[in-house]
Every structure is written in C-alpha cells, then in structure tokens.
Amino acid sequence: MKKSYKIDVDCANCADKMEQAAKATDGVKDATVSFMTLKMKVEFEEGADEKTVMEAVRANCKKVEDDCEVFL
Amino acid sequence: MNKKQKKNLIRIIVSAALMIILHFVPVEGLIKLVLYMIPYLIIGYDILIKAGKGIINKQPFDECLLMAIATIGAIILGIIGSGDYVEAVAVMLFYQIGEWFQSYAVGKSRKNITDLMDIRPDYANIDDGNGSLEKVDPDDVEVGTVITVKPGEKIPIDGIIEEGTSTLNTAALTGESLPRDVVKGDEVISGCVNINGVLRIRTTKEFDESTASKILELIEEASTRKSRSEDFITRFARIYTPAVVFSALALAIIPPIAIMLISGNITFGTWIYRALIFLVISCPCALVISIPLSFFAGIGSASSHGILVKGSSFLELLSQTKTIVFDKTGTLTRGTFEVTAIHPQKIDAKHLLHMAAHVERYSSHPIAMSLKEAYKDENDGCSVENVEEIPGRGIKATVNGHALAVGNEKMMADLDITPKKCHKVGTTLHVVMDNEYVGHIVISDVIKEHSKEAIAALKANGVERAVMLTGDSEEVAKDVAETLGLDEYHAGLLPGDKVERVEKLFKEKTGEDAKIAFVGDGINDAPVLTRADIGIAMGGMGSDAAIEAADVVLMDDDPLKIATALKISRKCLRIVKENIWFAIGVKLICLLLGAVGIANMWVAIFADVGVMVIAVLNAIRCLHVSKR
Numbered sequence: 054m055k056k057s058y059k060i061d062v063d064c065a066n067c068a069d070k071m072e073q074a075a076k077a078t079d080g081v082k083d084a085t086v087s088f089m090t091l092k093m094k095v096e097f098e099e100g101a102d103e104k105t106v107m108e109a110v111r112a113n114c115k116k117v118e119d120d121c122e123v124f125l
Numbered sequence: 126m127n128k129k130q131k132k133n134l135i136r137i138i139v140s141a142a143l144m145i146i147l148h149f150v151p152v153e154g155l156i157k158l159v160l161y162m163i164p165y166l167i168i169g170y171d172i173l174i175k176a177g178k179g180i181i182n183k184q185p186f187d188e189c190l191l192m193a194i195a196t197i198g199a200i201i202l203g204i205i206g207s208g209d210y211v212e213a214v215a216v217m218l219f220y221q222i223g224e225w226f227q228s229y230a231v232g233k234s235r236k237n238i239t240d241l242m243d244i245r246p247d248y249a250n251i252d253d254g255n256g257s258l259e260k261v262d263p264d265d266v267e268v269g270t271v272i273t274v275k276p277g278e279k280i281p282i283d284g285i286i287e288e289g290t291s292t293l294n295t296a297a298l299t300g301e302s303l304p305r306d307v308v309k310g311d312e313v314i315s316g317c318v319n320i321n322g323v324l325r326i327r328t329t330k331e332f333d334e335s336t337a338s339k340i341l342e343l344i345e346e347a348s349t350r351k352s353r354s355e356d357f358i359t360r361f362a363r364i365y366t367p368a369v370v371f372s373a374l375a376l377a378i379i380p381p382i383a384i385m386l387i388s389g390n391i392t393f394g395t396w397i398y399r400a401l402i403f404l405v406i407s408c409p410c411a412l413v414i415s416i417p418l419s420f421f422a423g424i425g426s427a428s429s430h431g432i433l434v435k436g437s438s439f440l441e442l443l444s445q446t447k448t449i450v451f452d453k454t455g456t457l458t459r460g461t462f463e464v465t466a467i468h469p470q471k472i473d474a475k476h477l478l479h480m481a482a483h484v485e486r487y488s489s490h491p492i493a494m495s496l497k498e499a500y501k502d503e504n505d506g507c508s509v510e511n512v513e514e515i516p517g518r519g520i521k522a523t524v525n526g527h528a529l530a531v532g533n534e535k536m537m538a539d540l541d542i543t544p545k546k547c548h549k550v551g552t553t554l555h556v557v558m559d560n561e562y563v564g565h566i567v568i569s570d571v572i573k574e575h576s577k578e579a580i581a582a583l584k585a586n587g588v589e590r591a592v593m594l595t596g597d598s599e600e601v602a603k604d605v606a607e608t609l610g611l612d613e614y615h616a617g618l619l620p621g622d623k624v625e626r627v628e629k630l631f632k633e634k635t636g637e638d639a640k641i642a643f644v645g646d647g648i649n650d651a652p653v654l655t656r657a658d659i660g661i662a663m664g665g666m667g668s669d670a671a672i673e674a675a676d677v678v679l680m681d682d683d684p685l686k687i688a689t690a691l692k693i694s695r696k697c698l699r700i701v702k703e704n705i706w707f708a709i710g711v712k713l714i715c716l717l718l719g720a721v722g723i724a725n726m727w728v729a730i731f732a733d734v735g736v737m738v739i740a741v742l743n744a745i746r747c748l749h750v751s752k753r
Contacts, residue, residue, distance in 0.1 A: 057345075063228055065414035066188070069359045087348040088414070089235060089421035094349050119178045 056103065058093045059124040060086065067118040074113040080106035093123060126229065133225050140164035140218055144211070153208070158200075161210035169196065169217040186366045188408050192220055195404035198397060199726065206394050212726040216405055223734030227414060230741045234418065237748065238425030244297045244316035244337045246281035250274065263332040274324045283314045283335040284326040291322030298340070299680040300431030316340065339672060343433055347424050348417065350436025354701050358416045361709075362409035369716065373403035376720060395722070402719035405729035406712055411737035415704040415744045422747035423697030430750075431680035432690045439676040442659050443694035447639035448630055449588050449687070450653075452623075453595035453605060455646040456663055457684060458570040462491055464499035465571065466549045469564035477564050481556050483509050484522045484531045492552060493520075495568050519554070530557040537562075550604040570597075572605060575685040580609050582688035586695060589639075592630065594623050594653075623653045644687055646671070661687060693750045700747055704740045711736050 062068050068088035075084035080101035086093045111123040143164040172189045179187030199213035249266050250273040253259040258273055263281040274280050292304045298316045316337035377400035381393045420437035427434050434440050454460045469477040482500035485493035486509055512522040519532015537544040537555050542562050544555040551569025580591055593614040595602050602616035615626055630641055643657035651674040654660030662675035664682035672678050679686045715732035718724035
C-alpha cells in the first residue's frame with residue numbers, strides 16, 4: 054500500500070536525509086521524498102500498521118534533521 | 126516571503142550593518158572579540174543550537190555542525206593569532222544569506238510552477254432545491270448530479286452539457302490559447318474555464334476520477350520518479366561531505382606534524398585554517414538543490430504547454446531520444462477522411478460533387494460521410510430515387526432523372542466503363558452519369574497541419590531516425606512518408622506487428638543512450654507505448670487509456686508538441702549537466718586552492734554560497750522554453 058504525506062523541510066540535502074531515514078524505518082518498504090513538491094510517498098510493508106509506522110518515520114526524520122515536519 | 130524568511134532577512138541585514146559599523150570602530154583585544162560576537166550570535170545562534178542537536182543525534186556530517194566548527198575554529202584562530210574575526214562572522218553571514226536565498230528562490234519557483242498548473246477546482250455549484258445555487262466541495266458531488274458552471278468559473282467535474290452553450294478556455298490543460306465552443310450534448314472535462322454562457326452539466330465521473338484531479342495527481346507524482354542525474358547527485362552528496370570532512374581532518378594534522386618532524390617549524394595555525402576552509406566548502410546543497418529544481422521547472426514548463434511528463438526520469442530519457450516512431454492515423458494524419466481532389470470530365474467540379482453527394486445521401490459508410498461533409502447543402506430539392514448499394518463496389522441511384530453510379534474500379538468494370546487512372550493517393554470514387562464517365566473524386570486521410578514542421582523540428586533537436594508504422598496500404602504510407610520527410614515507413618501492419626517492429630529497432634540501435642520513443646493516440650497501441658523507452662500519447666484530454674499507458678501525454682493532438690517536449694527536455698538536461706559540472710568543478714578547484722594555501726575563507730564562501738546561487742538561477746531557466 055502506498056500513501057502520500059505532506060512534509061516541511063528547508064533544504065534539499067535534508068530532504069534526502071529524511072528519505073534515507075524513512076527508508077530505514079521498520080515497516081517501510083520504500084519511501085521517496087520530493088523536495089520540490091514537499092511530499093513524502095511511503096510504501097508500507099504488508100501487514101504494517103500505517104499509523105505506528107508513520108510515527109516512527111516522523112521520529113527518525115526528526116533525528117537526522119531537527120528542523121523538519123511530517124504531517125500525519 | 127513567509128514569516129521565517131522575513132525574520133531571517135532582518136537578522137541578515139542587522140548583522141551585516143553591525144559588521145560595517147565595526148569595521149570603523151578602532152578597538153583591539155578582548156573588546157573587539159566581544160563586539161564581533163554580537164553580529165556572530167545574531168546571525169548564527171540557530172546554527173549553533175542545531176549543531177548541538179546534531180551532536181546529540183550523532184549526525185557528524187550535519188551542515189550546521191560543520192558550519193559551527195568552521196566558524197568557531199576561525200574565531201579561536203583569531204584569538205590566538207591574527208586578531209581577525211571578520212572572516213568567521215562573514216562565513217556565518219554568507220551561509221545564512223545562501224540559505225535565505227535558496228529558501229526564497231525555491232519557494233518562489235515552487236509557487237510559479239504550481240500556478241502554471243493551477244487547474245484545481247475549488248467548488249461545484251449545485252441546485253439546493255429552492256431554485257438557488259449552493260457551493261459544495263466537488264468531492265461530495267455524486268455521479269449524475271447536475272452542476273451549474275457560471276461564466277468565469279472552472280468546470281469542476283467531467284460531464285455532459287445538459288443545457289446552455291458557451292466557449293471554453295482550455296489553455297490550462299492544453300496550452301492551446303484558441304477557445305473551444307461547446308453546445309448541449311458535448312462532453313466537457315474539468316479544468317477548463319467557462320468564458321461566457323451559463324452551463325448546466327450532468328457529471329459522468331467522480332471528482333477524484335475527473336481529468337483535472339488525475340492530471341494534478343500525475344504532476345505531483347512526477348517529481349518522486351527521480352532521474353538518473355538526481356540519483357547520481359544524491360549519491361555523490363552522500364560521499365562528498367564525509368570525504369571533504371575527513372580530508373579537512375587529515376589536512377589539519379598530517380602536514381603540520383610532517384613539517385614539524387622535518388624542519389622543526391610549528392605551523393599548526395596555517396593548516397587548521399586551511400582545514401576550516403574545507404569545512405566551509407563541504408556543504409553539498411548547491412548540487413542537491415539545483416538538479417531537482419531544474420527537473421521540476423522543466424516538468425512545470427512542459428505542463429504549461431499542455432505536455433504532461435510523468436516523471437523526471439522520462440524527461441531525461443526524452444532528451445536522449447534518437448529514434449522516434451510514429452503511428453500514422455490520428456498521430457501524423459487527422460484520422461478522418463476528407464475529399465482531397467475533384468477531377469471532373471465534361472461537367473464542372475461542383476456539379477460532379479453535387480451528384481455524387483446525392484447518390485451517397487442515405488449511406489452511413491465513412492466515404493459517404495466525407496462526401497456529405499464536402500457538399501453541405503444537400504437539402505436542395507433534388508430528387509433522389511432508386512438507391513441501390515452494391516457491397517464492395519459502390520452505389521447506384523437516380524438523381525433528377527439521371528442514372529448515376531458512384532464506386533470503385535470493380536464497379537466500373539461491371540459497367541464496362543474504362544475509368545481514368547488518378548495520380549492522387551487515396552480512395553478514388555469514379556462517377557458515371559447516364560452511362561458516361563464524368564470524372565472522379567479522391568478521398569483521403571489528411572495530414573495534420575503541423576506534421577511536416579514537427580518532423581523538421583524533431584530532426585533539428587537531435588532525432589536521427591523518424592519511422593512511421595501503419596496498418597494502412599503501402600501506397601498511402603509511401604505518400605505520407607515522402608510528404609513529411611520521414612526516414613522510413615512500414616505499411617500494412619497489424620497492432621501486434623508494431624511491437625515486433627519496435628523490437629527490431631531496439632536491436633538496431635546504435636548505443637545504450639540512444640533512446641526510442643513511440644508516439645501514438647493511445648487507444649490501440651498501448652503495448653507499443655509500454656515497450657518503447659518513452660511512450661508518448663496524443664490527445665490525452667479525457668482519455669484514461671492514454672494517460673495510463675504513456676510516459677508523456679500530449680493534451681491536444683498537435684504533433685508540434687512532440688518537438689516542444691523534446692526541446693524542453695534537452696534544455697533541461699543541458700542545464701542539469703551545466704550545474705553538475707559547474708558546482709562540482711568549482712568546489713574541487715577551491716578545495717585544491719585551499720589545500721595549497723592560495724584560497725582564503727572568502728573563496729570558500731564563494732564556493733559554497735556563490736555556486737549555489739548561480740546554480741539555482743541557472744535551474745530556473747528551465748521554466749522558459751519558447752514554443753518553437
């Protein structure tokens with residue numbers, strides 16, 4: 054299952070860091086961040102609970118880039 | 126400008142002003158340090174805080190942390206040696222100017238591009254039952270509801286006109302500035318702007334399934350399909366920063382120790398300064414921002430011309446197109462049959478067409494349709510009797526007392542009449558009146574107005590081989606290919622044969638980077654659209670099949686748009702390459718100069734901020750591509 058989330062981040066490199074962090078999160082099969090449209094597209098692994106996974110993604114993103122936000 | 130940008134701009138101006146004032150204040154020693162710390166903290170406090178967080182979160186290559194180390198290092202060098210704090214504050218100041226500019230420029234172009242694609246309808250008007258209109262969220266409108274669109278409003282949902290006539294502006298969808306007239310019974314699609322009349326439309330789709338929503342979704346998705354250039358640059362950035370940081374570390378330690386061992390001179394200060402220069406240049410932002418920005422601007426520019434590109438990767442592939450394969454009917458030609466020549470004998474041309482049109486009056490054959498189209502005033506009181514349709518031959522009838530026969534060569538043979546051969550390519554209708562040959566009419570598919578121009582423009586933009594595939598006869602295909610200046614054509618193909626032909630082109634292709642594009646109308650050529658490197662579908666307005674199967678969708682059916690798309694992609698990729706080489710090149714040169722002591726902190730600031738500003742400005746050029 055794929056879902057798209059709005060994000061907020063200031064620099065392109067930070068957006069890439071968020072992408073890496075999201076990809077490394079458990080329950081995420083694949084993730085892409087578009088800095089230009091400020092969107093994060095997440096593909097979940099089967100059976101993963103979307104809500105808890107996204108909370109984890111958000112926390113992981115905050116760890117690599119303090120000044121970012123994922124709108125859930 | 127948003128709130129954050131305003132605040133940062135004020136910080137930049139205040140600390141820059143303080144720097145200028147301090148330049149004229151003759152103080153030395155500790156007071157000087159304290160005074161210079163004021164603008165430093167004003168401009169850099171948030172960077173220092175983030176640097177601290179970077180340490181806590183174990184992010185050693187955090188830009189803020191690197192910037193903090195570089196500036197604090199420079200200040201310490203100032204305290205123990207030179208007494209110069211200007212450089213340290215300047216690095217922070219210019220770093221912030223760079224960040225501010227980046228945020229402003231990206232925000233601005235983001236807005237520009239989304240404005241270009243602004244087709245999102247905000248509301249729909251429905252009848253509330255009391256005769257007045259109510260504005261509702263288009264998401265809540267069910268299929269089959271009648272909605273009212275007033276002049277100046279956008280059509281929110283696809284549907285069919287129940288009542289009213291008007292003119293629609295389709296520019297946002299097709300890039301075509303010529304308005305389209307619509308009447309009752311016409312299908313209309315969302316995203317068009319109603320110019321004059323009030324329209325009542327029965328919706329045929331849900332909002333999410335409507336054209337405008339679909340297109341917006343596609344454009345938003347497009348930037349998540351990243352190109353090879355984008356992948357390259359992000360991977361490069363991931364290696365670049367650590368590499369530069371480690372070289373900085375090595376530069377600070379190895380040379381001074383080596384020099385100390387060999388000659389006994391203490392040179393730590395010089396080498397640490399050079400290492401700090403490295404840290405300033407280590408930020409990869411110029412690279413990382415300018416590439417996706419270029420693609421995004423390119424996609425935005427394309428969509429303003431009515432060309433939907435479904436991903437940055439396709440823009441990249443499109444720019445490498447060397448072979449372009451066309452479907453004929455509906456792509457290069459209009460796909461409708463028209464009377465293209467009237468060659469009368471004994472009677473005049475108008476009379477010949479008049480008689481033939483009357484004979485074909487009751488037929489629904491496509492040929493009859495095109496005759497009727499050519500001779501419009503058929504209700505002229507002439508009598509048409511004894512109509513007899515002979516399948517595979519033609520039609521016989523009595524018009525105004527004259528025995529007429531209109532048909533092909535087989536029919537002429539049946540009637541024992543020798544028809545005159547025609548040099549024009551197409552379907553020839555021979556006409557016999559009262560057992561006498563009176564001439565013939567040629568009907569053929571008409572080449573689109575811009576087809577020839579489009580092929581020439583494609584050739585001028587790097588296409589080496591233009592191929593046409595068609596199910597039509599050899600004769601017709603040859604004529605079209607010659608008229609348009611195509612390199613080759615293959616006639617008499619079934620839909621399956623087309624895929625085979627494209628497979629063959631793949632085997633013949635010259636190199637990995639020579640891409641093959643296929644252009645079709647998307648209706649029955651989905652397999653070929655998928656097989657080619659890039660599938661381009663024409664006339665995608667309202668056609669889900671085309672939008673689904675293709676990588677690039679032309680919203681109207683003007684073949685010149687293919688050339689425009691190619692031009693945009695080539696310009697975009699040229700800018701991307703310029704940016705990659707320029708940014709990497711300047712950074713490497715500055716690193717080299719810094720290592721041998723030629724470059725100072727100011728050069729490093731240019732390599733960081735200056736390069737980014739230039740790269741971003743260059744990227745924005747992708748937005749502007751002329752039509753031809």
